Amino acid sequence: MYAPSQILARLALFASLLFGRVINMKTGIIDVGSNSVRLALMADGKTIYKTLATTRLGEGLSHTGKMSGAAIERTAQAIARFKVRAEDDGADRLYVFATAAVRSSSNKAEFLAAVKNVCGIEVDVISGEEEAKIGLLGALKGRDGGIIDVGGASTEVTVQLGGKLLYSKSVNIGTVRLYDLAQRDKTKLEKVIAERLADYGEFDASEFLMYTIGGTASRLASIKHGLREYRPEITDGTKITLQELSEYADRLLTMPVEQIRATTICTNSADIVGGGCLLMCSVMKHFGISEITVSESDNLEGYYMLKEGAK
Known part of the structure; x- marks a missing residue:
């Protein structure tokens, strides 16, 4: 079941295909960092807003080589909340990428599975x-x-x-x-x-x-x-x-x-x-x-x- 904002976004996409142009399509981008998770809502190449949640995903990584279970849970929940917010604000597309804490951790797979389980999102772990x-x-x-x-x-x-x-x-x-x-x-x-x-x-x-x-x-x-x-x-x-x-x-x-x-x-x-x-x-x-x-x-x-x- 789509939210009203998502239905409107899909109608806009249909209209853009029909008339050969993009009509104010919105895109959500989530950056999963070592200290915070950030969300940006973009449209037509412009940033509408940015917000963040501090989750300290990389806490203790230097000592253990892996992300803690508590940090993974905090971060997965933050991503889920930002997904809902982006969709409520009309985002038709959502991209999520993760950086150093995830790519350098020995339990990267555990984090990716936790995010997928909580909100169904595939995270792009970039180099x-x-x-x-x-x-x-x-x-x-x-x-x-x-x-x-x-x-x-x-x-x-x-x-x-x-x-x-x-x-x-x-x-x-x-x-x-x-x-x-x-x-x-x-x-x-x-x-x-x-x-x-x-x-x-x-x-x-x-x-x-x-x-x-x-x-x-x-x-x-x-x-x-x-x-x-x-x-x-x-x-x-x-x-x-x-x-x-x-x-x-x-x-x-x-x-x-x-x-x-x-x-x-x-x-x-x-x-x-x-x-x-x-x-x-x-x-x-x-x-x-x-x-x-x-x-x-x-x-x-x-x-x-x-x-x-x-x-």
């Missing part, structure tokens, strides 16, 4: 290279430049010039992994980060316009603007210097978690935002980057462009 590609596509939309995507379990750095990739690397280090390994201890965090930075090899990105995408980027831009709620129309395009990020990292790693939660946007990420900021700083230094621009168009838009562009 690190694919994750970098859709992030680049969403943020740059074909322009030259690069991205840094600090996620919960991995961090991607990608640069392109003249439509061709010059550099792309995904390394298994992110905000949730860092917290698992070093909590909020700056000395331990720096040691863990330094060990993983070597995996990026050598590449000079100092001459490129570099963007940053994802939850860490949005949180840091929100902190710069003093925002207590997500306002992408304000944070999009925000420029943050390496010096500013270094100061934020020092402040966030010395503030009590409850104070961060009470005074910033980071109500569900107060424990990991300091480590994420330090990681961003370290990656920028490694690649010779002195300033980064926040893009609120990211891998959700990139995945949409990849799927819908292929139609």
Whole structure:
């Protein structure tokens, strides 16, 4: 039995086929990350809205090599709720993709089966290279430049010039992994980060316009603007210097978690935002980057462009 909104969406599809054009078709995209599950509702290439649920799917992954049963259940239920919301809001198509926590876990099959059982959805588990590609596509939309995507379990750095990739690397280090390994201890965090930075090899990105995408980027831009709620129309395009990020990292790693939660946007990420900021700083230094621009168009838009562009 279809909901009224789904019936209307299918009528729109029929009309588009009949008259040879698409009439405001809506598509839901769900990104299953290591820290949160995000939903974007898209139509005609534009983002109508984004929302998220923090589920910490990657919690404990660095120690056990697998996702916990509780984290799998939280995340599967979040996906199910977002599926219902997208359909209620008129989505005729729904895509779901998962990133580092799922692809690097020894019990990936258990997670995929749990999601299928709860809401009937097949999840596309993308590689690190694919994750970098859709992030680049969403943020740059074909322009030259690069991205840094600090996620919960991995961090991607990608640069392109003249439509061709010059550099792309995904390394298994992110905000949730860092917290698992070093909590909020700056000395331990720096040691863990330094060990993983070597995996990026050598590449000079100092001459490129570099963007940053994802939850860490949005949180840091929100902190710069003093925002207590997500306002992408304000944070999009925000420029943050390496010096500013270094100061934020020092402040966030010395503030009590409850104070961060009470005074910033980071109500569900107060424990990991300091480590994420330090990681961003370290990656920028490694690649010779002195300033980064926040893009609120990211891998959700990139995945949409990849799927819908292929139609």
